[in-house]
Amino acid sequence: GGGGGGGGGGLDSLRLVEWAAPAPRAGEVTIAVRAAGVNPIDYKNLPEPLGFEVSGVIKAVGHGVSLGVGDPVLAFRISGGYATEVTAPARDVFRKPAELDFPQAANLLLAGTAAAEALHLTGVTGGDTILVHGAGGAVGVSVLQQAREAGARVIGTASAAGFSTVRGFGATPVPYGPGLADRVRGLAPAGVDAAIDCVGVDEAVDVSLALVADRGRIVTTAAHARAYEEGFHAVGGTRASVTFRDNVRAHLIDLARHGRLVVPVAHTFPLDEAVQALKLLRSGHGGGKLALVVER
Structure with a gap:
């Protein structure tokens, strides 16, 4: 699998690098990413691994996980979601509502929480x-x-x-x-x-x-x-904020599942055009949510 990598010099220093997601340990899953949400915090947090929310399909599961290989899911709050695959704690991974496609699902929870x-x-x-x-x-x-x-x-x-x-x-x-x-x-x-x-x-x-x-x-x-x-x-920046957001994720997914919370996505970009997506977002002219998509 591939993954996203960055340096300290801002957006133009970002490079897509070859990287293997670690095998899931107990309580973890590996997701074959189909889409990654693009958010302002991504370019503000350089050079940290980019991508706090993704959607995709379970590729592998560790011990004690109820999700199964092949399940469509979304995940938030994770690290390094700008990737073709990512391993994350199962507690941060949820079944994807069928009502949302992968780019929409990948943008539900950061803004929603x-x-x-x-x-x-x-x-x-x-x-x-x-x-x-x-x-x-x-x-x-x-x-x-x-x-x-x-x-x-x-x-x-x-x-x-x-x-x-x-x-x-x-x-x-x-x-x-x-x-x-x-x-x-x-x-x-x-x-x-x-x-x-x-x-x-x-x-x-x-x-x-x-x-x-x-x-x-x-x-x-x-x-x-x-x-x-x-x-x-x-909003944000406190332990109480993290706890509240973690606890409200399932409720927001339930709203989406019942068609009561939708996610308008304005543009999608291939994963290797992440820099262009981030520049458009930073310009303020994106016209709505942006997603990176991984073609499979």
């Missing part, structure tokens, strides 16, 4: 009106669907090109840019109960602080420094 944690931290429940910044992005789209499951009303910021996506997931789109706070007030005269920032720009943080009185009901996935300074939540 971040969205779930954001809704959890802000205590979103039925009857709430919430503001989601970056509603058309990967995490935003998952927030929209999970907020709808909770019975919340969502106003989502987006570019004009993203309005149809936001509407399609049951939310009210609003253009970002100067005057955003007043536009949201016009759409929610009774007020906004919680705000979820999936962008990290100052406008999103400032508008959230202006509209939501309780800072315990504001969360960001990106503006960690502002969260620390201003006293609101940031």
Whole structure:
């Protein structure tokens, strides 16, 4: 099998190298990768092995594993998923919902668990009106669907090109840019109960602080420094975050299995074009989730 490798010099130093996945030990499986999710944390974590989530088919199993060879699966949170095969703890591997193809399944859980944690931290429940910044992005789209499951009303910021996506997931789109706070007030005269920032720009943080009185009901996935300074939540980076995300994985897969959580994939790339995929993602013009695919 092949695998992904990297150096310390940034994206252009990445190379695809020949590498054999170790045989699975007790409690492990080897996955013949069919697709790998592409996420911003991948290029932020260079030169670590890239790829936190994959989908594929079980190739080998270690002792004490209930999954079988040939089972279609998805896995998160693993290491080194940009590969033709990867060995991972079976506790991080789940049966793939038939409703998702391999590229979709490979992009379900990193964004999905971040969205779930954001809704959890802000205590979103039925009857709430919430503001989601970056509603058309990967995490935003998952927030929209999970907020709808909770019975919340969502106003989502987006570019004009993203309005149809936001509407399609049951939310009210609003253009970002100067005057955003007043536009949201016009759409929610009774007020906004919680705000979820999936962008990290100052406008999103400032508008959230202006509209939501309780800072315990504001969360960001990106503006960690502002969260620390201003006293609101940031997703990730804590032991509690890891525990919550691990525990919510099976629930998100169940939603997908029942057609209630979908994963729009904008583009797929062959594994050997990982650098191009990461550059497109980093440019902010990917138009949605990206996946690397392994042809078999």
